[in-house]
Amino acid sequence: MKFTKKALLIAMFYTATVPAMAASVDVYGRADISVQLSDEGDGQFTEIKSNASRIGFKGTHELSQDLEVVYKAEFEVDMDGDSSDVFKGRNQYIGLRGLFGEVLLGKNDTMLKQSQGKVDIFSDHNGDIKHLWVGENRLSNTLSYKSPKFNGLQLGLTYMAEDELDGDDAYSMAVFYGDKNLKKSKFYAAVAFDSDVAGKSKDGAVSGHFDTMRATVSSKVAGITLGLMVQNQEEIETGKEMNGVMVSAKYSLDNITFKGQFQGADHKDGDNRNGITAGIDYKLAKSTKLYVFYTSFDLDTGNDEDYLAAGIQYKF
Known part of the structure; x- marks a missing residue:
């Protein structure tokens, strides 16, 4: 009898725990706040700024040996108190992953945005490439597909539904090669294209619907991580074009990382715009840096801008 009871308890425990073992839920986030002296053309002012601080929930649930559900719900958190909206939606989707690759439905970064990898080393700060270029889009009503990797190559497609009677479909496509973190491959490369995707540059120079081509490559040379990105964008209605280039470099010495980045935007109507950023990171722990x-x-046709900042970033 005792053996039967023990066997029954073990069976009940196993039955109760198998679904939980098959599913995973990760809570993650990043707090990033800086104090900075800013000059946007009308004089200097100080500010405390939350730099895309966020919290999210993501996970998978195995449905069978070769099929699983994947999901994410991520929110930007206003940690400096400037906005009336404490939370703002970031990537939020659900989908399936299997031998066919991965299909996601919801709000997500376009393939062109994802193609930048880790080359924009001042992403989410003032030197972010979205300040001068279009293409850094996180769009709603999307269907995203990524193929399995074949010898390091991967294909990606984002379809954006028109969502209204008079709307237009749009597409974002990319081919990726290698590991963007440069841990599994010696270099990373991507070529991406947006077709009729709505967007604007943060500096306000351009807005509308764009066809955009972007090529990205990064590698390590003598311990220095180097990145190069070139872009051509054309506003469909006006035909106005821009050619851009961005180069970045970073070098780590113990807990210190030295970083530098240049970005240019050459508009064919004669408007030249460029930005340069230099910085130093000091790692206090794996999760925390100053x-x-x-x-x-x-x-050329706007107020010059300057930002000097010091901050802390914590990841969990």
């Missing part, structure tokens, strides 16, 4: 940076934008 940083300083200086960003300067030279804008």
Whole structure:
């Protein structure tokens, strides 16, 4: 009898725990706040700034040996109190992953945005490439597909539904090669294209619907991580074009990382805009770093901008 009871308890425990073991839920986030001296053309002012701080929930649930559900719900958190909206939606989707690759439905970064990998080393700060270029889009009403990797190559497609009677479909496509973190491959490369995707640059120079081509490559040379990105964008209605280039470099010495980045935007109507950023990170732990940076934008037809910042970033 005792053996039967023990066997029954073990069976009940196993039955109760198998679904939980098959599913995973990770809570993650990042707090990033800086104090900075900013000059956007009308004089200097100080500010405490939350730099895309976020919290999210993600996970998988195995349905069979070769099929699983994947999901994510991520929110930007206003940690400096400037906005009336404490939370703002970031990537939020659900989908399936299997031998066919991965299909996601919801709000997500376009393939062109994802193609940048880790080359934009001042992403989410003032030197982010979205300041001068279009293409850094996180769009709603999307269907995203990524193929399995074949000898390091992977294909990606984002379809954006028109969502209304008079709307237009749009597409974002990319081919990826290698590991963007440069841990599993010696270099990373991607070529991406947006077709009729709505967007704007943060500096306000351009907005509308764009056809955009972007090529990205990064590698390590003598311990220095180097990145190169080139872009051509054309606003469909006006035909106005821009050719851009961005180069980045970073070098780590013990707990210190030295970083630098240049970005240019050459508009064919004669408007040249460029920005340069230099910074230093100091790692306190795997989860935490202190940083300083200086960003300067030279804008032909707009006010020049300068930012000097010091901040802390914590990941969990």
